[in-house]
Amino acid sequence: xxxxxxxxxxxxxxxxxxxECYQNCPMDVFGWDETEKRPTIDYPGECxxxxxxxxxxxxxxxxxxxxxxxxxxxxxxxxxxxK
Amino acid sequence: xxxxxxQSADEIIETDLLILGGGLVGCMAAxxxxxxxxxxxxxxxxxxxxxxxxxxxxxxxxxxxxGIIEHPLPRNFTATQAxxxxxxxxxxxxxxxxxxxxxxxxxxxxxxxxxxDLGVKIREDDGTVKVKQTQKMPGGPNWxxxxxxxxxxIEGDKVFYRGSDVKARLADAVVKSGVRxxxxxxxxxxxxxxxxxxxxxxxxxxxxxxxxFKAKAVLVSTGDSRRxxxxxxxxxxxxxxxxxxxxxxHGGGLAAAYRVGAKVANMEFLQVYVxxxxxxxxxxxxxxxxxxVQNSKGEYLEDKYRDFGxxxxxxxxxxxxxxxAPDMDHPEMNREVITYDTSQATDDEVIACYFTCATExxxxxxxxxxxxxxxxxxxxxKIFIPGLLSGIVGILMVNDKAETSxxxxxxxxxxxxxxxxxxSKAIVWGLIVGDSLKELLPDMKHPAFGAEQLKQIDDEKxxxxxxxxxxxxxxxxxxxxxxxxxxxxxxxxxKSEPKLKHALKLFQNAKEKALPLLCARNPHELMRALEVxxxxxxxxxxxxxxxxxxxSRLTPCHYxxxxxxxxxxxxxxxxxxxxxxxxxxxxxxxxxx
Numbered sequence: 001x002x003x004x005x006x007x008x009x010x011x012x013x014x015x016x017x018x019x020e021c022y023q024n025c026p027m028d029v030f031g032w033d034e035t036e037k038r039p040t041i042d043y044p045g046e047c048x049x050x051x052x053x054x055x056x057x058x059x060x061x062x063x064x065x066x067x068x069x070x071x072x073x074x075x076x077x078x079x080x081x082x083k
Numbered sequence: 084x085x086x087x088x089x090q091s092a093d094e095i096i097e098t099d100l101l102i103l104g105g106g107l108v109g110c111m112a113a114x115x116x117x118x119x120x121x122x123x124x125x126x127x128x129x130x131x132x133x134x135x136x137x138x139x140x141x142x143x144x145x146x147x148x149x150g151i152i153e154h155p156l157p158r159n160f161t162a163t164q165a166x167x168x169x170x171x172x173x174x175x176x177x178x179x180x181x182x183x184x185x186x187x188x189x190x191x192x193x194x195x196x197x198x199x200d201l202g203v204k205i206r207e208d209d210g211t212v213k214v215k216q217t218q219k220m221p222g223g224p225n226w227x228x229x230x231x232x233x234x235x236x237i238e239g240d241k242v243f244y245r246g247s248d249v250k251a252r253l254a255d256a257v258v259k260s261g262v263r264x265x266x267x268x269x270x271x272x273x274x275x276x277x278x279x280x281x282x283x284x285x286x287x288x289x290x291x292x293x294x295x296f297k298a299k300a301v302l303v304s305t306g307d308s309r310r311x312x313x314x315x316x317x318x319x320x321x322x323x324x325x326x327x328x329x330x331x332x333h334g335g336g337l338a339a340a341y342r343v344g345a346k347v348a349n350m351e352f353l354q355v356y357v358x359x360x361x362x363x364x365x366x367x368x369x370x371x372x373x374x375x376v377q378n379s380k381g382e383y384l385e386d387k388y389r390d391f392g393x394x395x396x397x398x399x400x401x402x403x404x405x406x407x408a409p410d411m412d413h414p415e416m417n418r419e420v421i422t423y424d425t426s427q428a429t430d431d432e433v434i435a436c437y438f439t440c441a442t443e444x445x446x447x448x449x450x451x452x453x454x455x456x457x458x459x460x461x462x463x464x465k466i467f468i469p470g471l472l473s474g475i476v477g478i479l480m481v482n483d484k485a486e487t488s489x490x491x492x493x494x495x496x497x498x499x500x501x502x503x504x505x506x507s508k509a510i511v512w513g514l515i516v517g518d519s520l521k522e523l524l525p526d527m528k529h530p531a532f533g534a535e536q537l538k539q540i541d542d543e544k545x546x547x548x549x550x551x552x553x554x555x556x557x558x559x560x561x562x563x564x565x566x567x568x569x570x571x572x573x574x575x576x577x578k579s580e581p582k583l584k585h586a587l588k589l590f591q592n593a594k595e596k597a598l599p600l601l602c603a604r605n606p607h608e609l610m611r612a613l614e615v616x617x618x619x620x621x622x623x624x625x626x627x628x629x630x631x632x633x634x635s636r637l638t639p640c641h642y643x644x645x646x647x648x649x650x651x652x653x654x655x656x657x658x659x660x661x662x663x664x665x666x667x668x669x670x671x672x673x674x675x676x
Contacts (some may be wrong), residue, residue: 026130027329045320048330051445052134067321073361076453
């Protein structure tokens with residue numbers, strides 16, 4: 001399976017399972033784990049980087065990571081890209 | 084006759100007005116049609132109405148030509164030109180209707196009143212309306228950049244309001260008005276009866292529920308076609324979804340309308356943009372809208388090529404024209420590295436950039452934040468094709484009631500061939516069509532489905548569900564990548580007959596050999612499978628019309644290497660339309676009004 005290293009990431013320490021990211025994602029990147037009552041990231045390769053998940057997460061548990069080419073071409077040092 | 088819809092429909096919804104797509108057009112139209120609460124309205128939306136569509140962040144926080152707010156007519160056109168609609172039509176080389184442009188201009192101010200009522204901050208704190216500054220290229224189109232005129236005065240002809248919450252407020256108002264909203268539901272087909280549209284089918288992309296909608300009228304507002312080309316500087320699959328516009332818009336409304344006989348027009352025309360490398364964004368983050376682009380020698384392209392042909396007669400994005408200047412055979416971009424430099428941005432420019440970022444996709448603010456702010460080292464500017472030329476390419480709007488060539492089927496916004504596209508235009512046309520249908524619908528009868536409609540529904544369900552029966556088949560995204568690479572490699576900006584013919588062969592081959600093997604493991608993947616079927620059909624029309632238009636027009640939007648000049652004698656004011664007739668494509672050469 002192709003490994004995708006970009007797209008939304010969820011910090012489970014902060015996620016309270018409100019489901020806003022799952023409800024709002026325009027590209028339907030997220031899934032939902034019924035057992036854990038927590039969002040999952042099922043299709044990170046389809047992320048369009050709108051960052052709606054990130055701005056609608058009241059817990060600030062979601063961070064959208066940009067792909068490498070975006071960081072390097074737009075002048076972002078990859079080591080500063082993580083929260 | 085009582086009909087049960089066979090075993091096909093998991094849910095049946097009857098409504099007066101079915102709106103396909105809950106973007107700016109769909110929400111505004113729904114709100115207006117529901118004004119007096121007499122009409123039942125349903126919206127089918129593939130994502131959510133709060134965050135769906137190009138208006139997700141609404142960077143088009145302006146009204147074009149709103150000189151009419153302060154002046155009776157747009158500033159840079161004469162009264163005679165304005166009355167003829169030339170300000171709209173000429174901008175697009177007479178590929179769109181001048182009459183529609185007049186209708187649009189007459190309605191520009193109305194949505195502002197509606198939005199203000201919804202609580203959108205249109206006015207400044209002192210109650211005045213702020214206008215956006217634009218500079219006009221001599222004889223050319225608008226140049227969206229903050230530059231004072233020769234007298235140091237900054238005048239504007241675009242209302243510059245705080246539009247970041249437009250979509251959210253519209254969506255809330257739509258729900259409050261009692262519109263029935265079916266989110267995560269993708270349009271799959273239109274249902275017809277005696278040549279008129281009487282409903283649609285859709286599938287919930289999370290539950291797999293197959294839905295049937297019966298309606299007196301259907302409005303297509305599914306947006307533009309953003310999935311025909313790729314962002315070639317990114318790896319797969321990022322190259323499929325990184326776009327300047329809303330990547331969920333794959334052209335589903337266009338494809339569905341085409342299949343029931345609605346004319347789609349101008350499908351040969353590309354949208355050719357200049358974007359900031361990496362960000363794949365125009366507007367504040369991109370080159371060419373606010374920032375001046377320069378080559379490695381420090382020459383500003385707008386100064387270097389101001390008097391060259393393309394800058395005056397080419398496509399309607401000025402920065403793009405400079406990349407292909409001085410002419411298509413010797414484009415600056417082929418021998419130069421072109422950048423924009425924000426390190427010396429003025430305070431006004433920084434403020435304007437942040438303002439625009441705040442009303443754009445949230446990603447832009449984050450990108451600038453990570454990059455250290457607006458004033459940063461130069462970024463390369465690149466050519467990118469976000470899709471077909473939205474608002475010019477699309478379902479043909481045949482009159483100012485937003486009707487299409489098929490009865491009871493209406494069209495507005497970026498999926499229409501009407502007057503061009505922007506968030507402003509979308510809201511204007513949403514208002515026009517909503518107001519119009521509010522008056523028309525009470526006198527229209529609800530359709531009664533017969534055996535023919537049931538057959539359509541049964542057949543459609545079989546088609547839709549077929550990829551679920553192909554375990555281990557072809558991955559939809561792999562096929563999408565293949566199709567879009569055909570567009571990239573054989574159509575693109577530099578078109579020629581042999582390559583276009585070859586593209587058609589490749590599409591046909593993919594249609595015969597790959598489509599039947601499409602595979603989906605769940606409703607989400609089924610959505611991608613159904614999308615690629617539409618993408619393939621639209622790509623085929625794109626190639627065919629590109630081949631048929633034996634001239635170049637709006638270069639580089641349609642440039643034929645073998646017919647490099649515009650041929651006004653044969654093609655002036657002529658458009659190519661395509662529609663499906665008994666399942667077979669039919670192409671027509673028609674005169675635009």
